[in-house]
Each structure stands twice: as C-alpha cells, then as structure tokens.
Amino acid sequence: MLKISDxxxxxxxxxENGRRLGTITDLDINLTxxxxxxxxxxxxxxVMGLFGRGEDEVVIPWKNIIKIGSDVILVEVPQFNDRFKPKSFERRS
Known part of the structure; x- marks a missing residue:
C-alpha cells in the first residue's frame, strides 16, 4: 500500500521530454x-487544497500516469510547456 506522504x-x-514537472501538492479523490x-x-x-486551486497548478488525470517508481512518477503530458497552466491534460490513445 502507498501512503499520500510517499x-x-x-x-x-x-x-514526453524527460522534464521534471515538480511534486504532488494535492490529490483529487473520487468519493464514490x-x-x-x-x-x-x-x-x-x-495546504492539500484547503484554500482552493491556484492558477499555476497542473492537474494530471490518473490515466496519464505511466509508472510509479521508487523515486519518481512517470507521466505522459504531451502538451506541457515551460510554465504551468491551470488545465487538465489527457493522455493520447
């Protein structure tokens, strides 16, 4: 089992480009x-989304996660620019 702190x-x-995007600041959880x-x-x-979402946050859907390793989480974000954008990214099929 994996903890949020992990x-x-x-x-x-x-x-897509080997670029480090940052670390997780929040999670969206389906309550159902x-x-x-x-x-x-x-x-x-x-603090874990208590004060709303900022404009410079990136939301990556769970389906865009390729692999969770011991030190990194590999994601596929094909349209990511140098600056964070407040939108979700969809994985290409």
Missing part, C-alpha cells in the same frame, strides 16, 4: 469509489 516525496517526470482521479502539481502556499 507520493508527495516523489518527483513527477514527463515522459475512493480512488485517486488526478494528481495536482505546483502552486505554492496551499
């Missing part, structure tokens, strides 16, 4: 199923 300690790396629906990266000054 996830937060891992770096998020984009498989109890499953994580997405990871939130970036945006300082908030």
């Amino acid at each position: 996830l937060q300690a891992k770096d998020i790396v984009n498989m 199923t109890g499953q994580i629906s997405s990871l939130v990266i970036g945006g300082g000054g908030k």
Whole structure:
C-alpha cells in the first residue's frame, strides 16, 4: 500500500521530454469509489487544497500516469510547456 506522504516525496517526470514537472501538492479523490482521479502539481502556499486551486497548478488525470517508481512518477503530458497552466491534460490513445 502507498501512503499520500510517499507520493508527495516523489518527483513527477514527463515522459514526453524527460522534464521534471515538480511534486504532488494535492490529490483529487473520487468519493464514490475512493480512488485517486488526478494528481495536482505546483502552486505554492496551499495546504492539500484547503484554500482552493491556484492558477499555476497542473492537474494530471490518473490515466496519464505511466509508472510509479521508487523515486519518481512517470507521466505522459504531451502538451506541457515551460510554465504551468491551470488545465487538465489527457493522455493520447
């Protein structure tokens, strides 16, 4: 079993370009199923989303996660730019 604190300690790396995106600052959880629906990266000054979402946060749907390793989480975010954008990314089929 994986703890939230274990996830937060891992770096998020984009498989598209090998770039480090940051670390997890928040999680979106489906309250009906109890499953994580997405990871939130970036945006300082908030404590687990208690004060709302910042404009510089990136939401990555769970389906875009390729692999969770011991030190990193590999994701596929094909449209990621140098600056964070407040939108969700969808994995290409």
